[in-house]
Amino acid sequence: MLDNNNNTNYNWLKQTNTLDSINTFMLPTLSTQTKKTTSLIVDVDNTNKKSKTNTQTNIQNQQNDEEDDDIFRLKRRFLKDSGQLHDDNNNNNIKFLLFLAAYFARRQNEKKENEKQFLNEIKLKQENQVEKYRTYRIGELPDIQIRYSDIIIPLQALAQYDNHIARLLYASLFTSILNSLEDKLLPDEYFNLIQTIQHRFDVMLSQSEIFYPSFVAALLDIVLSKPEQIQISSQYISASTISSHLESVGILTIECFIRLNQQNESKLYINGPLKKKLKSDTDLNNQLYKKIDQWLELAKCYRSLANYDDVRGIFSQTPGLKSITLRAIEEESHTDFLLALNSYVTALEQYPLTDETLNDSILELEHEFWTQSMLNCCNQLNNWTIMSKHIFIDNTTFDTLWSNAHQLNYLMPYAIRAKLKLLITGNEKEQLEQNDLCQFFNNLSTNSNNTIITGNSETTFVKRSYIEKQYPFELATFFLYQKDFDRAKYYIQYAKEQFLLRWSTLSRLSEYGRKTTIQLIQPYYELDQFLVFIEQNLPLLKSLENRYLTNNKNDTTTRDLFLERVHYDLLSQWQLPDVIRSSIQTWDDIVTNRSLFLD
Known part of the structure; x- marks a missing residue:
């Protein structure tokens, strides 16, 4: 039999029965030959067993041949499998290389996109980064000269996102520039500048269409910073603040004017010369007109807040007014709008504006107050017939209401509301009488380039944009009445957008405005x-x-x-x-x- 060492020491790589791979290529040495010879000469006892040994040798040779066949068969199988594995490996390698190429290409594109996004983020951070160069203690003056633009530019960027900061920044810059010009300009030049600013403020408040609250508040803040120099019309102040729900700011401004006028009158009466104390009737009338105008506009602001206690106090202390005015205010303060309406209608009929009373400026102010109060009472009572009757008098139409800012701001809302209510809820005769409203809305909604001739030569496009901004809900209701559902849907969506814009601009302190x-x-x-x-x-x-x-x-x-x-x-x-x-x-x-x- 084969020795067990032959199996354990078989080198499958070289296919030899050696102890190690080094002895495989060595020639027989002298020691190995002598050992073999010695075994043949010295072992005398084995001669008797020669036949037995030959038999065992034949069996071993046969087993060795079978094992050699198995080994060669295993070798052929190993080589065959190695060839197939090599082909498969080549295909897998090609696929793997293609996968790697696509993977690294995708990774490279992702890397480029990430780098591009990273650079954009860095650029954006650099633009919006606020870098603090120096820190000063309270009361310490800076050791370098800081330019005004370096302070204004970041504040200007901040003002783009906050209406309150924009209001404060605009008013502060305007006041600072005005203070610096007061020291640099001559007195006459500075006086002309103040007159120009006062006129421009009157124009902006009188011709405004949307009465943006932050802008109106900024203008009034500037006026309050220079109340002795800039005194704009009280009518424009009350109209703009009521429309923008800033009644508190309007009340503060008008009361500041009233207090300054009272102080000036007292100083003039005490320290002024005798010839200024003895004023003419014209000067007294102008002074009384200005005083009554301010008190009436102040009363309008208080009434807009439903604060009738202050309204009664104002009318009880204001000289030169008719007694029927005070009685109507008393009835209105007790929410008896029907009696107040009758009183205002009676006052309008007893004291009409004729050629004889045309020069009576105080009566003109009071007549205007009666008209507005009468329309307000009609609105509270939902009496659209009387409202429409007192608006559309003397051939008044919707086009003529555009003649001045007063009619546009005060009469146009009541006119559209009354006509629309009568069109929807009125009888057949009343509905036919509202044809002018249908014609007015239909003309504005058409895409024509025709110009409607008015006092200010306004175009149809300007009127349409104004009506759409101010009365989108009324337009949606009107076109729903005409069963034009597409236009009605457009205007109700626009009304919701305008509501969100108006709500975002309201002051948090304006409780009554937010409630309404x-x-x-x-x-x-x-x-x-x-x-x-x-x-x-x-x-x-x-x-x-x-x-x-x-x-x-x-x-x-x-x-x-x-x-x-x-x-x-x-x-x-x-x-x-x-x-x-x-x-x-x-x-x-x-x-x-x-x-x-x-x-």
Whole structure:
């Protein structure tokens, strides 16, 4: 048998039975030959076992041949498998190389995109980075001269995102420049500059269309910083602050003017010469006119806040007014709007503006106050007939209301509201009389380039833009009445955008303005909800219309389905008014629109 060492020491790589791979290539040495010879000579005892040894040798040779065959068979199989593995490895290597190429290409593109994004972020950070170069203790003067632009530019960038900061920055810069010019200019030049600024402020407040609250507040802040030099018209102050819900700022400004005038009068009376004490009737009338004008405009601001206690106090102490005015204010303060309306109408009839009283400036101021108060009472009572009658007198039309800023700001809202209410809820005769409103809105909505000739030669485009900004809800209601659902949907979306813009600009301190503005949400929502309902159920409405046209009374399925959808989509979601927080005007709009929906 083979020795066990032959199996354990077989070198499969060289296919030899050696102890190590080094002895494989060595020649036989003398020691190995002598050892073999010695074994043949010295071992005498083995001669008797020669035949047995030959037999064992033959068996071993046979086993060795079989093992050699197995070894060579294993070798052939190993070589064959190695060839197939080599081919497979080549294919796998090609696929792997293609995968690596695509992977690294993708990684390179991602790396480039990340680098590009990183550079953009670095650039953006560098643009918005605020670097602090020096720190000074309180009261310590800087050791370098800082340019004004280095301070103004970051504040200007900050003002782009905050209306309150923009208001403070604009007023502060304007006042600082004005103070520096006061020291550099001559007295006459500075006086002319102040007169120009005062005139420009009057123009901006009188011709404004949207009365942006931050801008109006900034102008009044500048006026309050120089009240002795810049004194603009009290009418423009009250009109702009009431429209922008800044009544508190308007009250502060007008009261500052009144206090300064009283101080100047007292100083002039005590220290002035005798010839200035004995003024002419014209000077006294002008002074009284200015005083009454300021007190009346102050009363308008207080009445806009529903503060009738201060309104009564103002009229009880203001000289030169009619007694009927004080009585009407007393009735209005007790929310007896019907008696107040009768008093104002009586005052307008007893003291009309004629050629004889045309030069009476105080009566003209009081007459204007009566008109505005009468319209306010009509609005509280929802008496649209009297309101329309007192607005459209002496051939007054919508085009003539554009003649001046007073009619545009005070009369136009009441005119559109009264005409629209009579068009929707009036009888057949009243609806026919509102044809001028339909013509006015339809002309503005057309894309014509014709110019409407007015006192200021305004174009149709300018009028349309103004009406759309100021009265988008009224336009949506009007086109819904005309069953023009596309235009109605456009204007109600625009109304919601204008509401969000107006709400974002309101001051947090304007409690009354925020309270009145937030009430617009429900009528806007219900009108938008109804238009969505019409859009979703348009096929059903057409089927229902065909049913009534064909007089098919047997088809009750369509009618029942429509009534069911009306109940679940509209009626079940309508809410009742809040007794405390809901105003009469808002709920009159809601009820009017609901009747229009169900018509």
